[in-house]
Amino acid sequence: MIATALRVHDTPVLETLPLWQPAERPVQEPPTRARSRERDAPGGLAVTVRDLSKAFDGHTVIENLDLHIPAGQFVAVVGRSGCGKSTLLRLILGLEQPSSGRVVLESEGVRPPPKRIMFQEPRLLPWAHVADNVAVGLGETGTKAERRARALTALGEVGLADKAGQWPATLSGGQRQRVALARALVSRPGLLALDEPLGALDALTRIGMQAMIEEIWQAQGFTALLVTHDVAEAVALADRILVVEDGRIALDVKVEVPRPRRRGDPILAALEGRILDHLLQTHAPA
Known part of the structure; x- marks a missing residue:
């Protein structure tokens, strides 16, 4: 569970013996371009929210919200600061308890796949090698050899198989975020x-990360829920965009543009303009 992965950040050591050991021969980075959906991918979780409300100290942040996200859909949530975007995300993940209403997560498998979150800050363990940081996402699952193998596979998927034995401090900001993604x-x-x-990434690194996230999502089939202030990013990545205002969904817009999407596409630009116009007009001075 998410709590398992995050709880390790509060412990003084990762493991008595690190997972990372130099490989006898170079690790081959598995290709990610133009991959079909992986055969062993567990599939996405469907999300259903019913009459959801959340208040902090008497201040309502989410109010009577209803939402359904089909398994495998890529949904972006946009809105002004303080509108309830991140609170909605945390409620869906179970990191916050609702004041009322409910959140139901459903999967087709007997054992539902886990939920994970990626933050703006990488939150890497500075005393652990890159591969050990990735293995934190496994909790206590598997043997040492299995955890190392899975960590190396995940690093290959984000193009960092050759960085497995390095320290986080030696990586660029974009590389640290790729480790967090792995x-x-x-x-x-x-x-x-x-x-x-x-x-927090520069423009070119950000575009590259967007493409990587989209590519891995297409390959693995998980449900993606992106909170962002960047409407252009939402339009580029999402199947569907939710505009949140005052704790409610004010707009629910489908992005019916084939992938891969081209930046500067007039349809995407028009959609971005529509969402921005709504946000600006809603808060325009009287």
């Missing part, structure tokens, strides 16, 4: 929540 993916989640994960 950590979120290593357990093969059914729901991947992305809470402004690319906000």
Whole structure:
């Protein structure tokens, strides 16, 4: 569970013996381009929210919200600061308890796949090698050899197989975020929540990360829930965009543009303009 993965951040050591050991021969990075959906991918979790409300100290942040996200859909949530985007994300993940209403997660398998979250900050363990940081996402699952193998596979998927034995401090900001993405993916989640994960990156690195997230999502089939202030990012990545205002869903817009999407596409630009116009007009001064 998510709590298992995050709880390790509070412990003084990762393991007495590190997972990472130099490989006898170079690890081959598995290709990610133009992959079909993986055969062993567990599939996505369907999300159903009914009459959901959340208040903090008497202040209502989410109010009587209803929502259904089919398994495998990529949904982006946008809105102004303080509108309830991140609170909705945390309620769906079970990191916050609702004041009323309910959240139901459903999967086709007998054992539902895990949920994972990726934050704006990488939150890597500075005393652990890159491979050990990725293995944190497995909790206590598997033997040492199995955990190392799965960590290396996840690093290959984000293009960092050759960085497995390095320390986080030696990586660039974009590389650290890719390690955080690998950590979120290593357990093969059914729901991947992305809470402004690319906000601190430069423009070109951000575009590259967007393409990588989209590609891995297409290959693995998990349900993706992205919270972002960047409407252009939402339009580029999502099947569907939710505009949240005052704790409610004000707009629910489908993005019916084939993938791969081209930046500057007039249909995407028009959709971005429509959402921005709504946000600006709603809060325009009287």
